[in-house]
Amino acid sequence: MSILINKKTRLLVQGITGNEGLFHTTHMVSYGTNVVAGVTPGKGGEWVLDGKIPVFDSVKLAADATGANCTVIFVPARFAPDAMFEAADAGIPLIVCITEGVPVQDMMRVRNYLDQKKVRLIGPNCPGMLTPNESKVGIIPGNIAIPGNVGVVSRSGTLTYEVLYALKQVGMGASTCVGIGGDPVNGTNFIDVLEMFEHDPQTEKVVLIGEIGGTDEDKAAEFISAKMTKPVVSFIAGSSAPPGKRMGHAGAIIEGGAGSAADKVKALEAAGVKVAKHPEEIPSLLN
Amino acid sequence: MKLHEYQSKTIFAKYGIPIPKGRVAATAEEAKHIAEELGGRVVIKSQVLVGGRGKAGGIRVAKTADEAEQLAQQILTMKIKDLPVRKVLVDEAAAIEHEIYFAITNDRAAKKPVMIASAAGGVDIEEVAATTPEKIIKVHIDPLLGLRDYQARDIAASIDMPRELWRDFGKIASGLWQAYLDTDATLAEINPLVITKDKRLMALDGKMMIDDNALFRHSKLADIRDIDEEVPAETEARRYGLSFIKLDGNIGCMVNGAGLAMTSMDIVKLFGGEPANFLDIGGGAGADKVAAAMRIIVSDPSVQAVLINIFGGITRGDEVARGILTAMDEVKPKVPMVVRLVGTNAEEGRKLLENAKMITAETLADAAQKAVAAAKG
Structure with missing residues (x-):
């Protein structure tokens, strides 16, 4: 078992003919992900990856023809909100948006609309998800993780890779890794x-x-x-970050004295969570 | 992106929100001229993108045009929280009866815009929130429905605004909402919104912050960004699409990914060093971007060592290595460099760097410790 994605995931790629979309589709397919279709408006009828994957003009057409049950979005930020609305209206129950830089007011509209439709969104501004040896939806490098019993959830991209890699070095594997993204308004939170x-x-x-x-x-x-009955180990990035500055991620900012690493560490430790001083300490805390 | 008070109030005025008569001046003579035009008492207000201007002496009242010139002269030579004052706003002084706080901002936890109001305006709202939270009224706005009239009335009633002003307040609320929407603001704040002695509402101060991610559809706003108020290296970094923040330490950091960049700084600090900057070269960064990042880092004279930490996913280790070599050639940095490359094409990258006299590291902790030691000489 795993969460959200597995061998049965039938993936659609929005923005499949773009540079990033095509690059990562290649990697997802070679990992074994069942990519069933792509969408690029105006390119319906074409095929990508040597005729393996059909391209459609709309999500609705692609979903009707292929039974896709998950979509991953690689379109530029200015088109990403529309891509998310389109996927939700086409009845796709799980949307993963990799795109960074979506305006926050757009995200508030998207999130409130998707909540009404009961559609789950992962991201935006996220690396996506990985269920090792079953399915990779997004951009997490497949070779840095092995299957196992550790669930990983993160607001970051490369920092998550560090942790997966550190786990693999000691022979520990992941059930599923979920990157929920670094934006202030996203689709799925830690508690979900x-x-x-x-x-x-x-x-x-x-x-x-x-x-x-x-x-x-x-x-x-x-x-x-x-x-929670299962043990949780954590790391919080940004203990050295100055207040009032946005540290790369749109959501990584200490505002009005709230949201500091020290406060979060304190809250987690009070809940019985072991908090690592740096990511390479995580495997030993899991033992 | 923060807007100055005068820029924010110009936007407010476009949306029908009453503001005092006034103009911005870059010299004391100009300030005198504006004061003469306005006649009577004026307020001279420093235009810098930090809070606490009043406490620092950056906001003063002048009774005459000569006094306005004199005060403007003083304020224009001031520094407020290290930022030199380059402009002053000269506004006609209002006869204030009552000060209100009113703002629209994003509530990230609720995933909705929120209107915030308080009858205790004119002061630091975070102080009010900390000491007397009951004086702060919050009303969320459904982003799919927009602001409804009744919500503005509810706010007016809950801050005990006189009924005869509710209509005018409703217009100000809908004007502020529209301004917030049209500019992709993350904050549109009026503090104070005053009730004057002759019972009118007026926005005496204004503060707007614009979502940087939305500037692609607001080119006019992007053009009024005041780069004089920024650290030059941060402006330079933005040109190359790098996310860079200058800090006070002596260990330069170059990392891919925001979370990992923060973590690298944290580890430097954990092992007794101080990071000189935050720098995320972003996903898939090529050699050009890496070279630009390197130039920006080593142009900071306080940098004693550089820590390069790259976890290759989309970003390829050999690309980064080539960028480093190009930059080394061009910049000829004199400080020690510690490099850690992991992930995609890391092996090829390490080979490329073998002859470049760099200190290499296997783990993140090892890299940070080596950088801290190298900075100490």
């Missing part, structure tokens, strides 16, 4: 994923990688102390 890991029989331990800004980690701490 923690709840799924809590109910997933394959997952025995959880790694939560947070960072400065917002209150998502504090809410995760409350959830862990009230509802």
Whole structure:
């Protein structure tokens, strides 16, 4: 078992003919992900990857023809909100948006609309998801993780790769790794994923990688102390970040004294979470 | 992106929000001229992109045009929180009866815009929130419905605004909402919104922040960015699409990915060093971008050592290595460099760097410790 994606995932790629879309589709397919279709408006009828994957003009057409049950979005930020609305209206239940730089007011509209439609969104500004040896949806390098019993959830990209890699070095593997993204308004929060890991029989331990800004980690701490039976290990990035500065991620900012790493670490530790001083310490804390 | 008070109030005025008569001046003579035009008492307000201008003496009242010139002269030679004052706003002084706080901002936890109001305006709203949170009224706005009239009335009633002003307040609220929408603001704040002695509402101060991610559809706003108020290296970095923040330490950091960049800084600090900057070269960075990043880092004279930490996913280790070599050739940095390459094409990258007299490291912790030691000489 795993969460959100597995061998049965039938993936659609929005923006499949773009540079990034095509590059990562190639990698997803060679990893074994079942990519069933792509969408690029105006290029319907074409095929990519040597005629293996059909391209459609719209998500609706692609979903009707192929039964896609998940979509991954690689379109530029100015078109990404529309891509998310389109996927939701076409009835795709799981949307993964890799795109960085979507305006936050757009994201508030998208999120409120998707909530009404009961559609799950992962991201935006995220590396996507990986269920080792089953399915890779997004851009996480496949070779840095092996299957196992550790659920990984993170707001970051390369920092998550560090953790997966550190786990692999000591022979530990992941059930599923979920990158929820670094934007202030996103689709899925820590507690959504923690709840799924809590109910997933394959997952025995959880790694939560947070960072400065917002209150998502504090809410995760409350959830862990009230509802989680599985052990959680964490790392929070940004203990050296100055207040009032946006540290790369749109959501990584200490505002009005709130959202500091120290506060988050305190909340997590109070909930019984072991918090690592640096990411390479995580495997030993999981033992 | 932060807007100056005068820029914010110009936007407010376009949306029908009453503001005092006034103009911006870059010299004391100009300030005198504006004061003469306005006649009577004026307020001279420093235009810098930081809070606490009043406390620092950057906002003063002048009774005459001569006094306005004199005060403008003083303020224009001031530094507020290290930022030199380059402009002053000369506004006609208002006869204030009451000060209100009113703003629209993004509530990231609620995933909705929120209107915030308080009858205790004119002061630092974070202080009000900390000491008397009951004085702060919040009303969320459904982003799919927009601001409804009743919500503005509810706000007016809850801050005990006199009923005869509710209509005018409704217009200000819908004007501010429209301004917030049209500019992709992350904050549109009026503090204070005053009730004057002759019972009118007026926005005496204004502060707007614009979502950097939305500037692609607001080229006019992007053009009024005040780069004089920025650290030059940060402006330079933005030109190359690099995310860079100058810090006070002596260990330069070049990393791919924001989370990993923060973590690299954290580890430097954990092992007793101080990071000189935050720098994310971004996903898939090629040799050009890496070279630009290197130039920016080593042009900071306080940098004693550089830590390069690259986890190759989309970004390829050999590309980064080529960028480093190009930059080394061009910049000829005199400080020690510690490099850690992991992931895609890391092996090829390490080979390329073998002859470049760089200190290599296997783990993140090892790299940070080596950089800290190298900075100490």
